[in-house]
Amino acid sequence: MADWYWRPWQGQEFLTCGLLQPWPHGFFTRQFWPRLPPDLGAALAADATVQRVKQVHGNRVLCPADLPGENPTGGLAEADGLISDRAQQSLWVCSADCSPVLIGDRATGQVAAIHAGWRGTAQAIVPVAVSKLQAQGSRLEDLVVAIGPAIAGSVYQVANEVAAAVGRPLMTQAADNDGAVDDGAVDDGAAIEALFEQDHAFLLPDENPGKVRLDVRLANLEQLVQLGLSREQVAVAPHCTFQEPDRFFSYRRTGEKQVQWSGIVSQGSLGI
Structure with a gap:
């Protein structure tokens, strides 16, 4: 089982996973609400470019090159996942009870950030992201995956x-x-x-x-195992958003549309 750690920042703590230690990353809690990735990004890498999308509970996965520029006319692109296409890109997704999934490639340094609710999981969004990483040169054996805090199956x-x-x-x-x-x-x-x-x-x-x-978290784990990843390559956070109200928002618990953010920063010279 991978180790999980609480990391302090500005008087609060966010969660990190030992599998993703080579990458600046974090699963943030409700204590950081309503701060957004342009602000939270400083906790990971102050000089990284911050990227996010408008989440729509689908399986579309984009690269930063696919996103609108600095003066977009149509707002954020609609998608539920991002994969890096160069180094020093800070990729972010938000969630309440859905699963935030962060992926790193130990060989290339590239990363992915995915919002996997039950709808996205039914559409195999995590395998879609893995396939896109493979198209950019990733090998399954080099990937490590952290599935962050989400609602546990026992209460969903x-x-x-x-x-x-x-x-x-x-x-x-x-x-x-x-x-x-x-x-x-x-x-x-x-x-x-x-x-x-x-x-x-x-x-x-x-x-x-x-x-x-x-348990949507474990469904995503099983999808990854069926793809060919070993269980040692995947870690599931030991935290339930529904059962830990002091730390996490939960739409199932309160019916309020409040979220926590998760992000990861690409590393290395990706060569793509």
Whole structure:
């Protein structure tokens, strides 16, 4: 299990992960609200260019080169992930109960920052980001991933159709691997039964009919493992946004649209 550390900055603390030690990075708490990445970036690297997007719960992943310039006419680009295309880029995503995912490449120094809610996870946003990193020269064995504070499965009750949507990318990949029938014709109830039979850790039973408990963090972990990463390459933060109100905002807990930010800074000479 990777170690997690609290790092002090301006009288408060933000969370860091040992797997990402080579990169300036942080998962910030509610204590930093309402500060934005242009301000928070100084905690990581004062001279890095700060990049963020307008998050829309999809699976679009962009590079800074794809974003509007200093005088944009249309505001922030709509996406839920960023991958670096040069050194000293500070990439940011915000979340409340969704999973903030930070990725580093130990060989090239490039990074990714991803907002993975259940909708983005159902659309395999983290594998999309990994694929884009690979297109820029990354190898799976060089990647390390930290999944930050998010709502834990034990307290996240969802309808069967939500859990089935999240589980289908894993079922589809498994079918591709073993030649089984594609899951496209499987209804939500049958999909949930199949996922439970496969003993996926991201699903827990719920006492209410038509409901299950869903851990989006672990669904993303399983997607990464299916891609070919080892479990030692991925760390999941031991913090739940719903159960730690003193540290984190949670939309499921309060219904308020307040967020905490997570960021990482690319390093090295990327050669791209």
